[in-house]
Amino acid sequence: MATPEAAPVPSAVRSDRRLVVIGNGMAGCRAVEELLAREPGRYRVTIFGAEPHVNYNRIMLSPVLAGEKTFDEIVINDAAWYADHDIELIAGDPVDHIDRAARTVTARSGRTVGYDKLLIATGSDPVIIPVPGHDLPGVITFRDMKDVDHMLVAAGRGGDAVVIGGGLLGLEAAHGLTLRGMKVTVIHLAATLMERQLDEAAGWLLKSALEARGQTVLTGANTAEIVGTDRVEAVRLADGTVIPASLVVMAVGIRPAVALARAAGLAVGRGIQVDDHMVTSDADVLAVGECVEHDGMVYGLVAPLWDMCRALADGLVERHTGYRGSVTSTKLKVAGLDVFSAGDFSGGEGAEDIVLRDAARGIYKRLVVRDDRIVGAVLYGDTADGGWYFDLLKKREDIADIREMLIFGQAYASGGGQTDPKAAVAALSDDAEICGCNGVTKGKVVCSIVDGATSLDAVRSTCKASASCGSCTGLVEQLLSLTLGADYGGERTVKTMCTCTSFGHDDVRREIVAQDMRSIPEVMQKLHWSTPDGCSSCRPALNYYLLCALPGVYVDDQQSRFVNERMHANIQKDGTYSVVPRMWGGLTNPRELRAIADVVDKFNAPMVKVTGGQRLDIFGIKKEDLPAVWADLNAAGMVSGHAYGKSLRTVKTCVGSDWCRFGTQDSTGLGVQIEQMTWGSWMPHKFKIAVSGCPRNCAEATIKDFGVVCVDSGYELHVGGNGGIKVRATDFLCKVATEQEAKDYCAAFTQLYREEARYLERTAPWVERIGLDYIKSRIVDDPAGRQALTERFLFSQQFMQDDPWAARAAGADREQHAPLAAFGPAPGAAPGPAMMENA
Numbered sequence: 001m002a003t004p005e006a007a008p009v010p011s012a013v014r015s016d017r018r019l020v021v022i023g024n025g026m027a028g029c030r031a032v033e034e035l036l037a038r039e040p041g042r043y044r045v046t047i048f049g050a051e052p053h054v055n056y057n058r059i060m061l062s063p064v065l066a067g068e069k070t071f072d073e074i075v076i077n078d079a080a081w082y083a084d085h086d087i088e089l090i091a092g093d094p095v096d097h098i099d100r101a102a103r104t105v106t107a108r109s110g111r112t113v114g115y116d117k118l119l120i121a122t123g124s125d126p127v128i129i130p131v132p133g134h135d136l137p138g139v140i141t142f143r144d145m146k147d148v149d150h151m152l153v154a155a156g157r158g159g160d161a162v163v164i165g166g167g168l169l170g171l172e173a174a175h176g177l178t179l180r181g182m183k184v185t186v187i188h189l190a191a192t193l194m195e196r197q198l199d200e201a202a203g204w205l206l207k208s209a210l211e212a213r214g215q216t217v218l219t220g221a222n223t224a225e226i227v228g229t230d231r232v233e234a235v236r237l238a239d240g241t242v243i244p245a246s247l248v249v250m251a252v253g254i255r256p257a258v259a260l261a262r263a264a265g266l267a268v269g270r271g272i273q274v275d276d277h278m279v280t281s282d283a284d285v286l287a288v289g290e291c292v293e294h295d296g297m298v299y300g301l302v303a304p305l306w307d308m309c310r311a312l313a314d315g316l317v318e319r320h321t322g323y324r325g326s327v328t329s330t331k332l333k334v335a336g337l338d339v340f341s342a343g344d345f346s347g348g349e350g351a352e353d354i355v356l357r358d359a360a361r362g363i364y365k366r367l368v369v370r371d372d373r374i375v376g377a378v379l380y381g382d383t384a385d386g387g388w389y390f391d392l393l394k395k396r397e398d399i400a401d402i403r404e405m406l407i408f409g410q411a412y413a414s415g416g417g418q419t420d421p422k423a424a425v426a427a428l429s430d431d432a433e434i435c436g437c438n439g440v441t442k443g444k445v446v447c448s449i450v451d452g453a454t455s456l457d458a459v460r461s462t463c464k465a466s467a468s469c470g471s472c473t474g475l476v477e478q479l480l481s482l483t484l485g486a487d488y489g490g491e492r493t494v495k496t497m498c499t500c501t502s503f504g505h506d507d508v509r510r511e512i513v514a515q516d517m518r519s520i521p522e523v524m525q526k527l528h529w530s531t532p533d534g535c536s537s538c539r540p541a542l543n544y545y546l547l548c549a550l551p552g553v554y555v556d557d558q559q560s561r562f563v564n565e566r567m568h569a570n571i572q573k574d575g576t577y578s579v580v581p582r583m584w585g586g587l588t589n590p591r592e593l594r595a596i597a598d599v600v601d602k603f604n605a606p607m608v609k610v611t612g613g614q615r616l617d618i619f620g621i622k623k624e625d626l627p628a629v630w631a632d633l634n635a636a637g638m639v640s641g642h643a644y645g646k647s648l649r650t651v652k653t654c655v656g657s658d659w660c661r662f663g664t665q666d667s668t669g670l671g672v673q674i675e676q677m678t679w680g681s682w683m684p685h686k687f688k689i690a691v692s693g694c695p696r697n698c699a700e701a702t703i704k705d706f707g708v709v710c711v712d713s714g715y716e717l718h719v720g721g722n723g724g725i726k727v728r729a730t731d732f733l734c735k736v737a738t739e740q741e742a743k744d745y746c747a748a749f750t751q752l753y754r755e756e757a758r759y760l761e762r763t764a765p766w767v768e769r770i771g772l773d774y775i776k777s778r779i780v781d782d783p784a785g786r787q788a789l790t791e792r793f794l795f796s797q798q799f800m801q802d803d804p805w806a807a808r809a810a811g812a813d814r815e816q817h818a819p820l821a822a823f824g825p826a827p828g829a830a831p832g833p834a835m836m837e838n839a
Contacts, residue, residue: 020117022098026076026289031309039317046090050092090111103284121291123290133226134250138246151176151180163251165253185216187221187237193206193219198378201525205521267281274294277323286312311323343374351369355531357528364381373393385409502528524542543556568630569644572619579617581616582641596633624817628809646683648678648681652689660694663710668691674743674746681750681796683753703721704721705720705721708742715739717749719731719733733779752779753766756770
């Protein structure tokens with residue numbers, strides 16, 4: 001192989017000491033720049049580069065792909081720079097071998113160069129997920145100019161592109177390909193885009209903005225196969241979805257490029273291990289950049305690399321300062337959208353969140369505070385104060401005195417003595433806008449209060465401030481307090497869902513429908529939640545409200561469910577679970593009973609109990625055995641009894657006219673039909689039904705959520721009963737003549753409860769709160785409304801009646817049932833390579 005041409009080297013007298021740099025990228029060349037700034041003649045420098053280019057800004061590859069810049073515009077050091085500084089550049093000829101004993105490096109061409117000091121700056125390698133088809137033509141990564149050239153050629157042909165990976169590089173690739181005219185789908189394994197830099201709320205905003213620009217973004221999506229014969233044709237996901245693609249860009253992460261160093265016998269962990277002066281296990285070999293591991297850390301951001309280069313250059317000229325690690329922040333423009341993150345925003349014990357949301361402007365700010373110091377920050381849409389927050393974080397400054405104003409930014413927080421929110425509001429001019437939704441100024445609000453609007457509701461009804469999104473509610477309340485003084489008690493007429501929001505349950509349900517909200521983060525953003533991710537009170541409620549409002553559209557968020565609903569079984573005090581298979585209307589048969597007995601024997605269940613709902617409850621099942629138990633019960637035709645959920649539990653029956661001499665109707669048959677119609681439906685709370693065959697009421701229908709009492713002339717329908725701690729007898733709803741009418745009224749009542757009750761509100765308190773007359777007006781007195789409710793319920797049931805046990809038995813969510821792992825290195829095991837999300 002011919003030796004590649006080197007950049008011209010002037011004939012001036014050179015130093016006898018030779019520094020060889022492996023890597024012509026940003027870190028390697030920055031280290032040389034730092035050295036030249038200190039002692040330009042100390043070393044003769046030779047740089048080997050794998051790419052046939054001078055040093056360019058890899059961060060700016062995205063604008064090149066998008067057509068916003070040319071390659072020449074992203075060059076950092078042109079050919080003249082190498083010549084001017086007496087640097088020999090050997091481009092397009094990567095080093096394949098290091099001989100530490102001989103102090104030489106050998107390139108792929110066979111060229112060998114000696115060194116006194118060797119600097120390894122090999123950067124990182126893109127991660128290729130080893131799915132079938134990953135090596136097909138048309139599957140590329142996004143790390144260098146060659147990759148950009150491939151994408152430009154593909155974009156010129158048009159068609160569909162799939163980007164695997166929703167980190168920074170993946171999203172930049174998707175943005176550039178979209179601008180080039182391709183139809184782009186982004187597939188991301190995690191539930192949140194850029195999850196290393198953004199929390200759920202900011203990730204949702206970013207996803208929404210990208211989708212508004214024409215991209216399809218699939219989160220929580222697992223790539224199973226890249227499909228194609230001679231070249232890529234499609235991507236198949238683990239759930240069976242097939243996405244057409246003539247181009248696939250893998251941007252799932254990077255890992256330090258350590259193969260060369262490892263082959264040379266240098267100490268390698270997650271990266272090439274270095275000390276504070278960037279010296280490896282060989283005193284004459286240094287390393288810098290993404291390929292190194294310092295004090296157990298590897299870095300994929302630019303700022304730490306620059307710190308490393310300064311420490312390295314100081315060491316090369318005997319002015320040892322040392323690198324002490326970096327506290328990192330990330331300020332990025334992702335597809336033209338501003339994001340910033342710094343520190344630890346995972347929360348945890350002792351952490352408090354300060355959150356600001358401006359839905360109209362698409363702004364989200366979150367500060368994580370612990371012991372009156374900022375420990376983390378996430379900004380989206382407005383990152384102007386990112387540098388200030390980061391400075392406070394790094395210096396660990398006490399923010400107690402400016403805490404109330406901190407989230408509004410440096411200018412406001414540093415505004416002197418206005419740390420009292422009321423003082424800040426009092427200082428606003430009369431023409432300052434209070435309610436952006438309705439354009440209401442401070443002066444108008446004050447005038448309304450002076451004219452007699454002495455409560456929040458009164459202000460809303462007169463001048464409309466706080467009547468829409470509710471984000472200005474706090475300001476209006478402060479104006480009420482300032483204007484009325486001691487006469488304002490600060491009463492709130494609506495109990496809020498939780499401390500995360502100023503909205504009540506009814507308001508949230510109404511706004512979800514009115515604004516067509518489709519995810520929990522969207523609700524939190526548009527309704528100005530005061531916490532980044534909600535809490536254990538509001539998340540399950542929001543998950544249910546969205547599931548009810550958007551059947552077949554909204555995807556159930558398992559992390560927002562209680563443990564019993566996540567595990568599809570009832571946890572007991574010893575950590576084991578009980579399992580209740582469904583028995584339609586309380587009926588069973590020999591096959592089911594044998595299956596239950598076999599399960600009890602096979603899994604050593606210590607107890608089987610007959611429940612009050614005419615079911616058999618199997619106790620003492622271990623978490624890891626649940627899928628196998630369900631598989632055995634499924635094989636006998638039994639599905640989940642949902643005894644663990646806020647859902648239809650049981651339909652209890654008596655034997656009715658088939659066997660009982662007092663029975664007036666076929667209560668058992670009707671109960672089976674009702675249970676087969678209603679099973680699987682999620683509710684605000686647990687829901688129980690009973691059908692009694694005569695007024696003797698053996699099935700206890702008059703203490704159930706919905707009860708049917710059969711009589712000679714038809715069916716008496718009852719609602720709102722409860723047999724729990726506070727017993728409540730049902731209210732009589734009406735009497736119907738046929739089984740079909742009984743089922744229709746049951747479906748209509750159930751749907752009305754599903755749509756209008758508050759989460760964790762049983763039917764008994766719900767009926768008492770809204771009144772029986774209201775329920776009758778919606779169901780008994782309004783045939784068209786009743787039919788619409790029934791149709792909505794049956795439509796929803798199309799998406800609810802999938803047995804969760806069958807899915808788990810088939811392997812879905814298997815990690816939920818794995819026993820706790822024991823962590824520890826295997827004997828003689830070497831540390832594995834790092835995988836970092838591009839940032």
